[in-house]
Amino acid sequence: MENLIGLLVLAPLLGAGVLLTGGRRLDRTGHWIGTALAAASFVIGVVLFAGMLGRSGEGRTLQSHLFSWVPVGGFQADVAFRLDQLSMTFVLLITGVGTLIHIYSIGYMEHDERRRRFFGYLNLFLAAMLLLVLADNYLLLYVGWEGVGLASYLLIGFWQHKPSAATAAKKAFIVNRVGDVGLSIAIMLMFTTFGTFSFGPVFDAVSKAHTGILTGIGFMLLLAACGKSAQVPLQSWLGDAMEGPTPVSALIHAATMVTAGVYLITRSGAIFNAAPDAQTAVVTVGAVTLLFGAIVGCAKDDIKKALAGSTMSQIGYMIMAAGLGPIGYVFAIMHLVTHGFFKAGLFLGAGSVMHGMNDEVDMRKYGGLRKFMPVTFVTFGLGYLAIIGFPGLSGFFSKDKIIEAAFAKGGTEGWILGGAALLGAAITAFYMTRVMLMTFFGEKRWEPDAEGHEPHPHESPKSMTIPMIVLAFGSVFAGGLFSLNSSFLKWLEPVTGHAEGHSPVSAATVTAGTMVVLVLGVGLAWLMYGRRPVPRTAPRGSLLTRAARRDLLQDDFNHVVLVRGGEHLTRSLVYLDHSVVDGVVNGTAASVGGLSGRMRRLQNGYVRSYAVSMLGGTAVLIAATLLMRGVA
Amino acid sequence: MNPVNYLYLSALLFTIGAAGVLIRRNAIVVFMCVELMLNAANLAFVTFSRLHGNLDGQIIAFFTMVVAAAEVVVGLAIIVTIFRSRHSASVDDASLMKL
Numbered sequence: 001m002e003n004l005i006g007l008l009v010l011a012p013l014l015g016a017g018v019l020l021t022g023g024r025r026l027d028r029t030g031h032w033i034g035t036a037l038a039a040a041s042f043v044i045g046v047v048l049f050a051g052m053l054g055r056s057g058e059g060r061t062l063q064s065h066l067f068s069w070v071p072v073g074g075f076q077a078d079v080a081f082r083l084d085q086l087s088m089t090f091v092l093l094i095t096g097v098g099t100l101i102h103i104y105s106i107g108y109m110e111h112d113e114r115r116r117r118f119f120g121y122l123n124l125f126l127a128a129m130l131l132l133v134l135a136d137n138y139l140l141l142y143v144g145w146e147g148v149g150l151a152s153y154l155l156i157g158f159w160q161h162k163p164s165a166a167t168a169a170k171k172a173f174i175v176n177r178v179g180d181v182g183l184s185i186a187i188m189l190m191f192t193t194f195g196t197f198s199f200g201p202v203f204d205a206v207s208k209a210h211t212g213i214l215t216g217i218g219f220m221l222l223l224a225a226c227g228k229s230a231q232v233p234l235q236s237w238l239g240d241a242m243e244g245p246t247p248v249s250a251l252i253h254a255a256t257m258v259t260a261g262v263y264l265i266t267r268s269g270a271i272f273n274a275a276p277d278a279q280t281a282v283v284t285v286g287a288v289t290l291l292f293g294a295i296v297g298c299a300k301d302d303i304k305k306a307l308a309g310s311t312m313s314q315i316g317y318m319i320m321a322a323g324l325g326p327i328g329y330v331f332a333i334m335h336l337v338t339h340g341f342f343k344a345g346l347f348l349g350a351g352s353v354m355h356g357m358n359d360e361v362d363m364r365k366y367g368g369l370r371k372f373m374p375v376t377f378v379t380f381g382l383g384y385l386a387i388i389g390f391p392g393l394s395g396f397f398s399k400d401k402i403i404e405a406a407f408a409k410g411g412t413e414g415w416i417l418g419g420a421a422l423l424g425a426a427i428t429a430f431y432m433t434r435v436m437l438m439t440f441f442g443e444k445r446w447e448p449d450a451e452g453h454e455p456h457p458h459e460s461p462k463s464m465t466i467p468m469i470v471l472a473f474g475s476v477f478a479g480g481l482f483s484l485n486s487s488f489l490k491w492l493e494p495v496t497g498h499a500e501g502h503s504p505v506s507a508a509t510v511t512a513g514t515m516v517v518l519v520l521g522v523g524l525a526w527l528m529y530g531r532r533p534v535p536r537t538a539p540r541g542s543l544l545t546r547a548a549r550r551d552l553l554q555d556d557f558n559h560v561v562l563v564r565g566g567e568h569l570t571r572s573l574v575y576l577d578h579s580v581v582d583g584v585v586n587g588t589a590a591s592v593g594g595l596s597g598r599m600r601r602l603q604n605g606y607v608r609s610y611a612v613s614m615l616g617g618t619a620v621l622i623a624a625t626l627l628m629r630g631v632a
Numbered sequence: 633m634n635p636v637n638y639l640y641l642s643a644l645l646f647t648i649g650a651a652g653v654l655i656r657r658n659a660i661v662v663f664m665c666v667e668l669m670l671n672a673a674n675l676a677f678v679t680f681s682r683l684h685g686n687l688d689g690q691i692i693a694f695f696t697m698v699v700a701a702a703e704v705v706v707g708l709a710i711i712v713t714i715f716r717s718r719h720s721a722s723v724d725d726a727s728l729m730k731l
Binding site for chain 1: 650653655657662723724726727728
């Protein structure tokens with residue numbers, strides 16, 4: 001059984017290797033190889049899952065030690081895997097949704113001549129993400145972490161002939177690097193504090209460590225999570241990452257990449273539990289991001305960017321839940337899984353719409369598509385209902401639990417967090433309804449493109465609709481299934497731990513409140529976009545709208561503070577280098593040179609002057625000797 | 633006569649020799665002044681030998697004479713060669729070694 005864990009990572013990695021080195025002869029079959037290996041990984045995952053269900057208690061955790069990677073004295077890094085309930089959940093999500101996205105991509109990327117390479121990258125993405133969630137120590141996790149960063153760079157910039165895509169890829173990579181620095185510092189801190197970075201020993205040693213150090217580690221882990229999960233202040237790459245092909249967006253937003261931060265925080269729960277300050281930072285980041293993303297999502301006319309804002313916001317929910325400690329870990333992961341279903345479904349739906357609309361992304365040029373794309377409409381609609389938390393669908397169960405947990409934090413903090421979560425839910429309902437209405441309802445607003453091609457909206461091929469249908473099933477039933485008899489809680493509790501919070505408001509009140517804000521959000525969106533026709537060009541909008549269209553000025557902020565600041569810093573450093581450092585170096589050289597020039601004149605070639613110096617020298621020597629004798 | 637007077641004489645001769653070496657330009661004169669200094673040193677050696685009542689100083693004086701004789705041979709040869717090539721015996725003219 002243990003041996004299968006390695007295969008889980010190896011299968012997609014093999015796919016990536018074969019597809020990326022195989023050359024043109026694999027162009028015809030490459031996508032099938034990629035999909036088959038992703039599916040193989042999923043099948044192995046299911047087998048392992050079945051095996052895990054067959055065991056109970058401690059026996060559910062499997063560990064597999066492959067080989068010693070860096071055995072140097074006290075520094076022991078192993079390639080070792082750990083498959084427990086938490087990693088299992090991720091494995092199934094990653095491989096399951098990943099496989100569906102592979103299948104979808106067969107149709108979506110059909111006309112792209114670099115499709116083989118695309119599947120190679122997709123496989124690499126899966127392999128890196130699986131390595132990340134299966135690693136038994138932070139160093140190996142870091143390898144997966146970097147692998148995810150690499151794969152996302154390659155995929156976001158897949159259409160590298162577009163300068164915007166190339167820039168977006170670079171942006172994602174660089175912003176992620178900032179987070180990666182945090183993770184590497186956290187690992188170094190762990191090593192100096194605990195002498196190890198394996199999960200088990202680190203978590204056991206936490207109780208003996210100083211709180212200050214744990215807080216430091218917590219903050220660095222949070223920084224890492226912010227980078228990968230696109231949380232404020234490292235969120236700016238996510239919107240631009242929409243430059244990648246749509247299946248990539250689905251993969252990044254649902255199964256891989258952005259979930260890594262939530263995984264990291266949940267996995268490091270033991271550290272965060274012992275560092276309350278770090279936890280406070282985590283919930284703050286989560287709460288700020290969930291509102292930030294939601295506001296951005298409201299203003300975007302680009303369907304993918306609106307969904308990207310939504311992802312940011314939903315991940316904010318998860319990070320916030322993870323920051324709440326044991327009362328939230330399980331719900332963070334539960335929301336992550338349900339979100340994986342409906343967000344993947346929504347993105348694939350958006351891709352399907354674009355596929356039928358000549359790759360138009362502006363929702364103001366959609367309208368009335370429900371008649372032309374019934375399958376997309378229904379699956380997208382179910383995803384929509386799930387994300388806004390419509391009663392009975394997935395999002396309802398998971399989001400409701402997070403809001404409850406936020407209130408249960410207690411005190412003023414609980415009220416603020418709960419309020420933010422409720423407000424976020426209202427805004428979510430608003431912007432998702434807006435997306436829905438602008439895309440599928442109302443009158444048709446599409447126009448011929450620049451070359452005069454009238455779009456002919458049509459339903460996408462089966463390879464695209466089937467994954468959407470499967471995901472729609474997940475969006476509808478996953479939450480209910482998880483909540484049934486608290487099955488998900490019981491499943492994950494042994495790993496993450498769980499504590500019942502004591503909420504100042506009852507669960508029923510929270511649910512009722514959620515319903516009220518849901519109706520408010522949907523109603524407002526309907527008033528603005530359903531009842532009135534949607535203008536084809538965006539109105540000027542209020543100050544907030546304009547700011548939100550520019551991602552709440554995140555890029556401007558980064559530009560002014562970081563880019564300009566960096567430029568000034570480098571410029572002053574260059575100046576310092578030229579004036580001070582070079583000044584010292586050149587000055588030394590010049591003074592030595594000048595002195596030598598003076599000294600050179602002593603060598604005038606006149607024997608007599610040499611004789612003088614010899615005589616003088618001798619006299620001085622003798623005088624010195626006599627003097628010393630006199631002193632001694 | 634007090635042997636110390638010989639030392640004074642020796643010092644006087646040495647000083648004259650040194651001054652000659654430093655001041656005069658003619659290579660032959662410089663050379664003779666060098667000899668003067670050597671002989672001043674010899675005189676001092678012999679005087680000290682006498683003062684201390686042993687023969688060490690005298691032996692050294694012999695050594696010095698031998699060395700001086702050898703030096704004269706080499707030195708005069710150099711001076712003559714320089715004179716042949718530059719038609720001058722001035723030490724200041726032979727300043728090609730300067731940078």
